[in-house]
Amino acid sequence: xxxxxxxxxxxxxxxxxxxxxxxxxxxxxxxxxxxxxxxxxxxxxxxxxxxxxxxxxxxxxxxxxxxxxxxxxxxxxxxxxxxxxxxxxxxxxxxxxxxxxxxxxxxxxxxxxxxxxxxxxxxxxxxxxxxxxxxxxxxxxxxxxxxxxxxxxxxxxxxxxxxxxxxxxxxxxxxxxxxxxxxxxxxxxxxxxxxxxxxxxxxxxxxxxxxxxxxxxxxxxxxxxxxxxxxxxxxxxxxxxxxxxxxxxxxxxxxxxxxxxxxxxxxxxxxxxxxxxxxxxxxxxxxxxxxxxxxxxxxxxxxxxxxxxxxxxxxxxxxxxxxxxxxxxxxxxxxxxxxxxxxxxxxxxxxxxxxxxxxxxxxxxxxxxxxxxxxxxxxxxxxxxxxxxxxxxxxxxxxxxxxxxxxxxxxxxxxxxxxxxxxxxx
Amino acid sequence: xxxxxxxxxxxxxxxxxxxxxxxxxxxxxxxxxxxxxxxxxxxxxxxxxxxxxxxxxxxxxxxxxxxxxxxxxxxxxxxxxxxxxxxxxxxxxxxxxxxxxxxxxxxxxxxxxxxxxxxxxxxxxxxxxxxxxxxxxxxxxxxxxxxxxxxxxxxxxxxxxxxxxxxxxxxxxxxxxxxxxxxxxxxxxxxxxxxxxxxxxxxxxxxxxxxxxxxxxxxxxxxxxxxxxxxxxxxxxxxxxxxxxxxxxxxxxxxxxxxxxxxxxxxxxxxxxxxxxxxxxxxxxxxxxxxxxxxxxxxxxxxxxxxxxxxxxxxxxxxxxxxxxxxxxxxxxxxxxxxxxxxxxxxxxxxxxxxxxxxxxxxxxxxxxxxxxxxxxxxxxxxxxxxxxxxxxxxxxxxxxxxxxxxxxxxxxxxxxxxxxxxxxx
Numbered sequence: 141x142x143x144x145x146x147x148x149x150x151x152x153x154x155x156x157x158x159x160x161x162x163x164x165x166x167x168x169x170x171x172x173x174x175x176x177x178x179x180x181x182x183x184x185x186x187x188x189x190x191x192x193x194x195x196x197x198x199x200x201x202x203x204x205x206x207x208x209x210x211x212x213x214x215x216x217x218x219x220x221x222x223x224x225x226x227x228x229x230x231x232x233x234x235x236x237x238x239x240x241x242x243x244x245x246x247x248x249x250x251x252x253x254x255x256x257x258x259x260x261x262x263x264x265x266x267x268x269x270x271x272x273x274x275x276x277x278x279x280x281x282x283x284x285x286x287x288x289x290x291x292x293x294x295x296x297x298x299x300x301x302x303x304x305x306x307x308x309x310x311x312x313x314x315x316x317x318x319x320x321x322x323x324x325x326x327x328x329x330x331x332x333x334x335x336x337x338x339x340x341x342x343x344x345x346x347x348x349x350x351x352x353x354x355x356x357x358x359x360x361x362x363x364x365x366x367x368x369x370x371x372x373x374x375x376x377x378x379x380x381x382x383x384x385x386x387x388x389x390x391x392x393x394x395x396x397x398x399x400x401x402x403x404x405x406x407x408x409x410x411x412x413x414x415x416x417x418x419x420x421x422x423x424x425x426x427x428x429x430x431x432x433x434x435x436x437x438x439x440x441x442x443x444x445x446x447x448x449x450x451x452x453x454x455x456x457x458x459x460x461x462x463x464x465x466x467x468x469x470x471x472x473x474x475x476x477x478x479x480x481x482x483x484x485x486x487x488x489x490x491x492x493x494x495x496x497x498x499x500x501x502x503x504x505x506x507x508x509x510x511x512x513x514x515x516x517x518x519x520x521x522x523x524x525x526x527x528x529x530x531x532x533x534x535x536x537x538x539x540x541x542x543x544x545x546x547x548x549x550x551x552x553x554x555x556x557x558x559x560x561x562x563x564x565x566x
Numbered sequence: 567x568x569x570x571x572x573x574x575x576x577x578x579x580x581x582x583x584x585x586x587x588x589x590x591x592x593x594x595x596x597x598x599x600x601x602x603x604x605x606x607x608x609x610x611x612x613x614x615x616x617x618x619x620x621x622x623x624x625x626x627x628x629x630x631x632x633x634x635x636x637x638x639x640x641x642x643x644x645x646x647x648x649x650x651x652x653x654x655x656x657x658x659x660x661x662x663x664x665x666x667x668x669x670x671x672x673x674x675x676x677x678x679x680x681x682x683x684x685x686x687x688x689x690x691x692x693x694x695x696x697x698x699x700x701x702x703x704x705x706x707x708x709x710x711x712x713x714x715x716x717x718x719x720x721x722x723x724x725x726x727x728x729x730x731x732x733x734x735x736x737x738x739x740x741x742x743x744x745x746x747x748x749x750x751x752x753x754x755x756x757x758x759x760x761x762x763x764x765x766x767x768x769x770x771x772x773x774x775x776x777x778x779x780x781x782x783x784x785x786x787x788x789x790x791x792x793x794x795x796x797x798x799x800x801x802x803x804x805x806x807x808x809x810x811x812x813x814x815x816x817x818x819x820x821x822x823x824x825x826x827x828x829x830x831x832x833x834x835x836x837x838x839x840x841x842x843x844x845x846x847x848x849x850x851x852x853x854x855x856x857x858x859x860x861x862x863x864x865x866x867x868x869x870x871x872x873x874x875x876x877x878x879x880x881x882x883x884x885x886x887x888x889x890x891x892x893x894x895x896x897x898x899x900x901x902x903x904x905x906x907x908x909x910x911x912x913x914x915x916x917x918x919x920x921x922x923x924x925x926x927x928x929x930x931x932x933x934x935x936x937x938x939x940x941x942x943x944x945x946x947x948x949x950x951x952x953x954x955x956x957x958x959x960x961x962x963x964x965x966x967x968x969x970x971x972x973x974x975x976x977x978x979x980x981x982x983x984x985x986x987x988x989x990x991x992x
Contacts, residue, residue, distance in 0.1 A: 143801060160801050162766075162953055180721065180769035203953040239925050241953035265763040265949035274767050281724040285714075295606065298707040300793045300964070302983045303729065303776045304742075304753075306990045316730075318744035318753070321782065321790075321987055327730075327744070334983060337691040337992075340588075341700050343606035349775065350729045356747065364747075367726045375569060375586050499665050519992020523691035527588055527629040527667035538726070557728045557760060561747055564732045566763075566945020 141209065146177065146184035149222035152212045156227050159184050160207045160238070162269065163200055165249040173197045175235075176219075176249070177208060178269075185218040186210060186233050187225050196235070202249065203241035203266070209234040257552060264557055264566050275401065276554040280367075280542045282400040283393045284348055287369045287536070290392025294385065296371060297342040301334035303327060303350060307516050314354035316364075327352035330535060332467070335372040336496060337523040339531045346371040348538075358561050360550040361540060365559040369541075372533030379469070379479040379495040382532040383455055386483065386493060387412050390453070397545060405545060406452040406485070413445050414455035417477065432463050435488075442487025453490075457481045466506045469495035469532070479532070485544055493534025500524040567635065572603065572610035575648035578638045582653050585610050586633045586664070588695065589626055591675040599623045601661075602645075602675070603634060604695075611649040612636060612659050622661070628675065629667035629692070635660040683978060690983055690992050702980040704827050706793075706968045710774055712822025713795045713962070716815040722797060723768040727760035729753060729776060733942050740780035742790075753778035756961060758893070761798040762922060763949040765957045772797040774964075784987050786976040787966060791985040795967075798959030805895070805905040805921040808958040809881055812909065812919060813838050816879070820971075829972060832878040832911070839871050840881035843903065858889050861914075868913025879916075883907045892932045895921035895958070905958070911970055919960025926950040 141158045149157070161179030168174075173194055175186040186208050188197060200206070210224035210233030226233050245263050246255035253260060253270045260267035267273055288298070308315040308326045316327040331347050338345045351368040373385060387408065394405035415423065421430055423444045424437035433441070433456065445454035458477040461470055471477040480494030497503055503524050507514055514521060542554040552558040557566060567584045575583070587605030594600075599620055601612040612634050614623060626632070636650035636659035652659050671689050672681035679686060679696045686693035693699055714724070734741040734752045742753040757773050764771045777794040799811060813834065820831035841849065847856055849870045850863035859867070859882065871880030884903040887896055897903040906920030923929055929950050933940055940947060968980040978984040983992060 160955065180723075180767075205953045205955045238955050239950070239953050242926075242951050244952060263948060265766060265945065266952045268764070268767045269952075277725065277767070278723060280726070284724060285718070288711075292711070297606075297704060298710060299703070299982060300706070300776070302791055302985050304778070304791055304985055304990065316744050316746065318742050320742065320990055321780065323990065325990055338694070338982065340691060341606075341694045341703070350726070352730070354747065365728055365730055500668075519691065522689060522992065524665070525668050526670060526692045526695075527631045527665050529586065529631045529664050556725060556764065559728050559730055564730065564746055564749065564751055566948065 143207070145181040146179045147181040147220060149184060149212050149224070150220060153214060153222065154212060156209065156211050157224070158207055158209045159224065161205070163202050163204045163206060163241075165202065166197055166200065168194060168198065175200070175206075175208070177206065183219040184208075185215070185223040186235075187215075187223050188233060190226070200235070200237070201241045202244055203269070205238040205241075207236040207238060209236075257550060261552060261558065261563060262566075268556060273553070275403075276542060276546050276548065277556055278401050279397055279403055279546055280538055280554065282397045283541060283545070284367075284369065284538065285400070286393035286396030287348070287389060288346070289396065290389040291344070291346045291371055291385075293392075294344065294388070296344040296346045296373070297338075299331075299335065299338050299342075299345045299347050300349070301328075301331040301338075301347060303352070309333070309512075309516055309520075314356070316352050316354045329353055330368060331370050332535075333520045335370055335533060336467070336528075336531065337520065339372050339374040340523050340526070340528050343375060343529070344371075344373040356561055360552075361543070363539060363551055363555060363558055363560055366540075366551075366555075367538035369536040369538055370533065371535075372531060374529040374531040376495065376530050376532055378530075379457065379481055379493070379532055382493050382495065382534060383412070383414065383457075383481060383483075386491060386534050390483075393541075394545075403545060408453060409449070409451050412453045412455055412483070413449040413451050414457050414481075415441065415445075417456055417458040417460065420456045431460050433482075438484055438489060439487035442484050445484070452486050454484050455481050456484060464494070466510045466512070467496045467503070469497050469530075483534075488544065490541065490544060491534050491536050493532065495530065495532035498524065498528045498530050569633070571607040572605050573607040573646060575610060575638050575650070576646060579640060579648065580638060582635065582637050583650070584633055584635045585650065587631070589628050589630045589632060589667075591628065592623055592626060594620065594624065601626070601632075601634070603632065609645040610634075611641070611644040612661075613641075613649055613651050614659060616652070626661070626663070627667045628670055629695070631664040631667075633662040633664060635662075683976060687978060687984060687989060688992075694982060699979070701827065701829075702968060702972050702974065703982055705823055705829055705972055706964055706980065708823045708826040709819045709967060709971070710793075710795065710964065711826075712819035713774070713815060714772070715822065716818025717770075717772045717797055717811075719818075720770065720811065720814070722770040722772045722799070723764075725757075725761065725764050725768075725771045725773050726775070727754075727757040727764075727773060729778070735759070735938075735942055735946075740782070742778050742780045755779055756794060757796050758961075759946045761796055761959060762893070762954075762957065763946065765798050765800040766949050766952070766954050769800045769955070770798070782987055786978075787969070789965060789977055789981060789984055789986055792966075792977075792981075793964035795962040795964055796959065797961075798957060800955040800957040802921065802956050802958055804956075805883065805907055805919070805958055808919050808921065808960060809838070809840065809883075809907060812917060812960050816909075819967075823971060831971060834879060835875070835877050838879045838881055838909070839875040839877050840883050840907075841867065841871075843882055843884040843886065846882045857886050859908075864910055864915060865913035868910050871910070878912050880910050881907050882910060890920070892936045892938070893922045893929070895923050909960075914970065916967065916970060917960050917962050919958065921956065921958035924950065924954045924956050
């Protein structure tokens with residue numbers, strides 16, 4: 141007999157069916173025993189009124205994997221209104237154990253996980269089975285699918301770039317060093333250089349992949365390995381073309397999350413309000429000489445955007461050049477400011493992006509100003525020596541995005557197997 | 567004026583339009599000059615009959631990035647039958663240089679790249695712009711999209727698993743070691759353990775991501791970093807359920823490649839012929855005691871499948887247990903053989919997969935037999951202690967798949983920035 145899913149019981153009313161899944165919970169009452177079976181789709185209730193079968197159900201430990209055969213009947217009190225009962229003529233549903241589980245170190249059957257986050261992370265293989273943890277990973281999958289679909293619809297080509305690089309070049313963030321057949325090498329902090337080079341091939345590219353940051357930050361929003369959703373596009377006028385693509389991409393991501401998971405998502409305006417950095421400082425009441433926005437400033441700008449535009453999102457443009465990486469394109473009208481932007485969501489930075497330099501001579505100047513030798517950047521600079529269009533892009537940290545969307549307090553709650561300063565297992 | 571693509575000229579006959587792209591080629595004849603402009607979509611021909619503009623076109627180096635404004639007229643000899651000519655009243659199309667290129671180290675304008683592979687790889691940012699190299703990367707993107715779509719349609723959930731792991735556990739292949747905040751760590755050779763654990767959450771999962779193999783093989787088909795297309799599914803009867811999912815996934819991949827790129831793809835039969843390992847040895851005329859298939863044996867089996875079934879694909883099932891990893895499920899009817907399989911394409915291994923062990927006690931026995939300590943596998947074994955269904959999966963090496971599909975002699979031809987024993991740049 142073909143197995144059906146828990147959510148399909150309603151289509152099989154009165155029929156004998158087989159379900160399969162994990163023993164989520166047993167409830168042994170005086171005259172009746174209930175088994176809640178969890179599968180990837182949801183929950184099914186199995187009822188057993190045969191007193192001789194109680195002992196068997198009692199030995200069935202939580203998280204054991206079972207197949208249950210029985211008759212589908214309506215019961216308004218059961219999940220989705222249907223349950224599995226003994227087949228007529230037999231005393232109980234047939235339960236076949238596919239594998240049994242030892243006693244659990246944390247409880248999965250309550251609506252919320254009560255175990256501490258470290259306990260959950262230590263027992264990730266188990267904790268991730270809790271519906272709230274699994275749901276967050278489904279949000280991540282939906283957001284990623286929405287990201288890809290939105291960009292594919294706009295001529296972006298998916299790329300795969302190397303995660304091992306020969307030198308630690310891109311930014312001040314610390315990098316992980318490794319041994320590559322006897323030579324030193326590093327884990328890529330981002331696909332930045334490679335996605336720019338591939339603008340020279342496909343004009344518009346995107347990548348979903350791991351990035352690595354050896355930053356010793358032990359906070360609720362830092363991971364040492366995370367999934368970066370990167371896009372880069374050529375033939376732009378300036379950073380505003382990048383912001384427009386980011387806006388439509390975000391709309392695609394939130395729409396896909398809403399459609400696939402039912403999670404309530406924020407409204408992405410067709411045009412997200414934008415404010416220049418200098419104006420953002422004024423709104424936040426910060427001194428005009430500040431080189432960056434502090435978290436309190438970002439919150440103030442977020443509140444302003446909500447008050448003035450009714451928007452959860454706001455772009456801050458024109459960050460000072462001195463705080464942005466060397467490949468950042470200056471604002472031609474005021475070169476102390478950049479064509480770089482941040483996107484704030486409810487007053488917290490969600491995405492960073494901007495226009496990049498595209499002329500070889502500008503890279504030579506920028507690296508000289510940064511005191512960096514050109515040789516270290518040879519493979520990267522090659523792309524610009526052979527003609528590159530004006531271009532720019534952005535990167536979304538998937539785990540942070542999902543944490544913001546689901547309201548998780550810690551990015552580790554929405555990451556399957558997080559990696560940080562202290563954690564490298566399981 | 568909004569830029570249009572080279573392939574859109576036909577829709578703008580008689581109109582004044584702007585195109586943009588790279589100077590692919592100049593042809594300076596006696597009375598007329600041609601400029602071939604390449605963009606992500608194709609090629610556009612620009613015609614200039616004004617003798618005063620020749621000098622300007624002569625200074626326009628190949629790969630310079632230009633915007634050209636002109637009038638669209640039909641010309642059967644031009645790419646796609648249309649070309650750009652001077653706007654009435656002006657002497658020449660308006661050419662605006664967005665960035666200029668230095669002389670090229672390899673020629674891009676011939677139908678095939680004549681530079682040696684090492685030269686191409688040294689100048690990847692440039693060589694990848696050649697239509698044949700770019701086309702291979704588009705095949706990879708299409709194959710990946712087809713992989714995802716086929717699995718999403720079958721309830722698979724996308725996952726992201728860590729690429730840095732605490733111990734080198736999975737197989738005998740050499741691993742890259744790195745320094746993780748002062749602790750030793752390793753680059754993941756595959757998402758094998760993690761995708762199995764997540765079968766415990768979602769039943770069916772897939773991942774597209776980088777894997778790392780520190781194998782010192784300097785061959786045309788080995789990369790030290792490549793993209794692995796991984797799938798794993800629970801509640802299977804045995805490996806044949808995995809083979810069925812792989813078959814439909816391959817069909818989805820080849821169909822997407824054909825639809826998006828026009829590359830000729832092999833026919834994937836609804837049921838790919840399968841032959842047991844012992845029978846495969848007989849077909850190949852190899853001694854019955856051989857523990858594995860040599861390349862010559864695989865070729866013989868491939869020829870047999872073509873002859874007997876008219877199929878480019880053939881499964882070999884039941885590989886001996888002693889040649890498969892410890893998590894391989896034995897054939898219950900003959901435990902010296904496994905429920906593992908390889909898929910051969912035209913006589914060469916394309917995919918490896920199989921059923922895995924799912925009971926904790928079986929893992930304990932298998933690791934004991936392999937002389938491995940359980941502690942090293944604690945986080946992995948946790949998943950099995952808490953109940954796992956029968957499951958299995960497969961992994962497709964993207965670069966090898968694309969090389970086979972496109973007929974590339976070397977996987978490096980279809981990889982943007984390959985990493986191997988000798989190469990870690992650009």
